[in-house]
Amino acid sequence: AAENTSHTDFILIGFPGFYENRRFLSIPFIIMLIVAVIGNSTIIFIIKTGSGLHSPMYVLIGAIAIVDLSLPMLFIPKMLLNFLFDLNEISLLGCLVQMFFIHFVSSFESTILLVMALDRYVAICNPLRYNDYINKSTFLKLSVAALIRSGILISLIVILAGSLSYCLSNVIEHCYCEHMALVGLACESTTKNSIMGLLVVFCIPGLDLLFIFFSYLKIFSVVFKAASGKSCHKAMHTCGTHLIVILVSYTLAMCSFIAYRFGKSVPPDVHVLISVIYVIFPCCFNPVIYGVRTKEIRDQILKTMLKTKSNVISINVASIRKKQL
DSSP: OGGGOOOSEEEEOOSGGGGGGHHHHHHHHHHHHHHHHHHHHHHHHHHHHSTTOOSHHHHHHHHHHHHHHHHHHTTHHHHHHHHHHOOOEEEHHHHHHHHHHHHHHHHHHHHHHHHHHHHHHHHHHOGGGHHHHSSHHHHHHHHHHHHHHHHHHHHHHHHHHHTSOOOSOSEEOSSSOOHHHHHTTOSSOOHHHHHHHHHHHIIIIIHHHHHHHHHHHHHHHHHHHOSOHHHHHHHHHHHHHHHHHHHHHHHHHHHHHHHHHTOTTSOHHHHHHHHHHHHHHHHHHHHHHHHHHOHHHHHHHHHHHHHHHHHHHHHHHHHHHHHHO
């Protein structure tokens, strides 16, 4: 009878093959957390304080930075406590709450990338109607739609996961409560969970990617027909930045999906690595790409750095003069 008891407390084992060396594993994740926090905080600060960086395109870049700043905070601190101090226990309720927020917040990145593609589509293909289509009202409607879509779908997979009996094991071979990693411990049929998981993948990143694809097909069709080489180059540069971010985000998401759905022969440590990199790498990568490739943001960062350096020098000079007096 004890064997059929459903577990209500779990142990996050992280990388099972490297359990003995888990303290060394904390080093790269600490570095990635620092990069994500500094990089995204810088982007948010620059867009909020910089003059001329309040157009919809920069607001969307700022929104991605907010998502990329929030996402690592949902699991990396807990993961580091696990690696460094063996604080690896989590309740079923805590696990489900963490699962909800990780999937809920990460789903917004897909939505923001879709809105960025629509923003570029209108700006390039129908510039005279840009202010009619891209405005606060449109952003509000899209935000509410995204909240409802993600809220309902993610809630359903969490509720279904919470209704299962977990009597196979209470050891989750993962660094955080990933949906499939938890559901795999259930001692009953998980068909409905798999179907719901596939539905969420189709309805959020799947549909978003489809609309992004058609938006950029139309954009490139218009750009390549443009008579001006300079305007064509500028449009391609802006779209190129977005496409790099989109390519990285969706490629990593697809690798994670394939590893869990079809890669049963893939070692557990590789599964975990793919899932963690899928979440954390874009958070480190995106601010660097936007900071380097977006001229206005790059110039504002340099301007802020020079201003800060000038202020520090002025303070030091004033301090020296005060001492001399």
